[in-house]
Amino acid sequence: MDSADILKRIDELLILPPGVRDAPQLSHACVSLLSLVYGPKSPQVEHFNASLAAIHKGGGNTGWQSQQVSQAAQGTLKNLKREIESGLTGSLQHQITGEVLTDFIQLARSVLNQQGDGAKNVAAVLTAAAFEDTIRRMGETFAGVIGQDDLSDVLNKLKDAGVIQSPQVGIAQSYLSFRNHALHANWDKIERESIHSVLGFLEQLLLKHFA
Numbered sequence: 001m002d003s004a005d006i007l008k009r010i011d012e013l014l015i016l017p018p019g020v021r022d023a024p025q026l027s028h029a030c031v032s033l034l035s036l037v038y039g040p041k042s043p044q045v046e047h048f049n050a051s052l053a054a055i056h057k058g059g060g061n062t063g064w065q066s067q068q069v070s071q072a073a074q075g076t077l078k079n080l081k082r083e084i085e086s087g088l089t090g091s092l093q094h095q096i097t098g099e100v101l102t103d104f105i106q107l108a109r110s111v112l113n114q115q116g117d118g119a120k121n122v123a124a125v126l127t128a129a130a131f132e133d134t135i136r137r138m139g140e141t142f143a144g145v146i147g148q149d150d151l152s153d154v155l156n157k158l159k160d161a162g163v164i165q166s167p168q169v170g171i172a173q174s175y176l177s178f179r180n181h182a183l184h185a186n187w188d189k190i191e192r193e194s195i196h197s198v199l200g201f202l203e204q205l206l207l208k209h210f211a
Contacts, residue, residue: 003084006033010081014074023066026073027052033080048076101137101206104130105199112195117187124190127198128182131175134202138163138209151176163209171201 013029016022030048038044055068108130112123132151139145139154143161152173159169175198181189 006037007081007084009033010077013077014081016070023069023073026070026077030073030076033077037080037084044076044080048072051076101130101134101202101210104133105202105206108195108199112192112199120190120192120195121185121187123195124178124182124187127195127202128179130202131179131198134205135172138205142209151179164205175201 009029010033013026016026031045034042034045034048051072052069055065055072058065104126108123108126111119111126113119135151135154135158136145138158139149142163143154143157145154145157149157155164155169155172158164159166164172178190178194178198180186
C-alpha cells in the first residue's frame with residue numbers, strides 16, 4: 001500500500017458517521033494505518049491506544065464512548081493525512097531507517113573491536129547484512145526497486161536514478177564479493193580491513209541519504 005492508497009483509505013474512513021456501528025472499524029483501521037506508516041510500536045500508535053483506553057476508563061454509556069472513539073480516530077486520521085500530504089512521514093521513515101541501520105553498523109564495529117577470528121567473522125556477517133539491507137532500502141526508496149533483484153542490478157538502477165555516482169557504484173560492486181564470502185562463511189577470504197572499509201562506505205551512504 002503506497003501513499004495514494006493510504007490517503008484514499010483515510011478519505012473513505014473520514015466520511016463514516018461517528019457512532020456505535022462504525023467506531024470499531026474506525027479504531028481498528030486507525031491503528032492499522034498508523035502501524036503501516038510509523039511502525040506497530042511507534043509513539044503514534046501508543047498515543048492513540050492510550051487515548052482509547054482513557055475513553056473506556058472514563059465510563060459513560062456505550063453510545064457516548066463510541067462517539068468519543070470515532071472522534072478520536074477521525075482526528076488522528078486527519079492529522080495522518082496532513083503529514084502524508086506534507087511529506088513528513090517520508091522524512092520520518094528515512095530517519096528511522098537511518099537510525100536502525102546505524103545501530104546495526106555500530107554493533108558490527110563493537111564486535112569487530114574484539115579480538116579473535118570469531119569476532120571478526122561475526123562482524124563480517126553483520127556488515128554483509130547491513131550492506132545488503134542498505135542497498136535494498138535505497139533501491140526501494142529512491143529507485144522503486146521492489147523485490148529480490150540481484151544487488152548488482154539494484155546498484156545500477158540507483159546509478160540510473162542519479163542517487164549514487166559512478167565511483168560509488170564501482171566501490172559498492174567491489175563489495176559484492178565480500179558480501180558473498182561473509183554469507184557463505186568463506187572466512188579465510190575476509191580481512192578485518194575489508195570489514196572496516198565496507199562499514200565506512202555504509203556510514204557515508206546513511207549520512208547522505210537517511211540522516
